[in-house]
Amino acid sequence: MKIHKVIGLMSGTSLDGLDLAYCHIWENKGKWGFSIEKTHSISYSPEMSSKLKNAITLNAEELLVYNNWYGTWLGKQTKEFINTNNLKVDFIASHGHTVHHRPEKGLTYQIGAGQHLANASGHKTICDFRTNDVALGGQGAPLVPIGDQLFFGDYDFCLNLGGISNVSFEHNGKRVAYDIGLANMVLNHITQKIDLAYDKNGAMAKTGSINTNLLQELNALDYYKLPFPKSTGYEWFVEKVVPIVDGTEDSIENLLHTCIHHLCEQVAIQVKENTVKKSTLWVTGGGALNSFMIKTLQEKVGSDIQVVVPSPTLIEFKEALVFALMGVLRIENETNVLNSVTGARRDSSSGVVFFPA
DSSP states (O other): OOEEEEEEEEEOTTOOEEEEEEEEEEEETTEEEEEEEEEEEEEOOHHHHHHHHTGGGSOHHHHHHHHHHHHHHHHHHHHHHHHHHTOOOSEEEEOOEEEEEEGGGTEEEEESOHHHHHHHHTSOEEEOOSHHHHHTTSOOOOOTHHHHHHHSTTSSEEEEESSEEEEEEEETTEEEEEEEEESHHHHHHHHGGGTOSOOGGGHHHHTOOOOHHHHHHHHTOGGGGSOSSOOOOHHHIIIIIHHHHHTOOSOHHHHHHHHHHHHHHHHHHHHHHTOSSOEEEEEESGGGGOHHHHHHHHHHHOTTEEEEOOOHHHHHHHHHHHHHHHHHHHHTTOOOBOHHHHOOSSOBOOOEEEOOO
16 A cells, blocks of 8 residues: 655635645545644744735736745745654645636636645645636635545545634535635634734623624625635725624624634535535634634534534644645546536646756
8 A cells, every 4th residue: 555645735815824734645446545644834924914815916026026926935835844853755735825716707827836836845746726717717716625535535524614614514415614704714814903912712792782784794795695615815805894793883792703603604504505404514714713603603503413523633734634635636637626616617636746966
């Protein structure tokens, strides 16, 4: 049995930092398995977080320069991780950091130049997993459902509560997945008003109460009415959500409380619409560590749907693990992007391979 030794890199829309997961991945009798051997998270400095957040405003030349710089930075962090832990690595699989995501315009762009990453780390690197799917008419997102299918298929629904919320499940014999809408991105936007990175365990949100007008405005957002496959990102958040939240005069506690109720309601709508039996809802992403959010989610979905929260390691590093898997599938020339999820013309084995110079 061949064991692939891979480092998966993930930087998400919540802008909390870079996740590195050293994984062993194998296939045995048609079933994929994994172990997460070593992990490391690097928090972004306030300056770097701000630069990444505002990279969407850079002109083309500035963005290309930043793309190369960020790729080198990723490579240096990965090399240090490898050296510190004396790891034997076959290759690196990097998601990069999404700056532009406009699939309706045929555009998605993740910074973290693969050649610079490979050169700085000294290891073969696979990245740029989204653009091929967009070129095939797909959304280029979400990509994690291939991992849900191959690693976590025993659960009825796999929910990720990262910067945004997305879900995947089996529908008419095929895996489908899509971005539901808001999650930690809006909560962190609110806490940053008082120079707080995030609301740990939802402690502040728990003490608040619902602002009915805000809840109604958020629930009325047009995005929620769109059919799947669909995906969204930071542009939608800035254009459609921020004006509503910033235009609401209320306490930080009430804003947080209302937004958690909103996002849990939207998740519950999607899950209930797509199940007819007792189900399991497996939750990962930073939101799974927010005890008030998980409690609220269980209340919204009801007793027929069991909310399951895995180990903290899987919560934090699931996406890095899945990109490691996507790298393995790319190397093996097997499907790693599902058109049933993205709406592309066909499945694909996506990702570009770079060798260190």
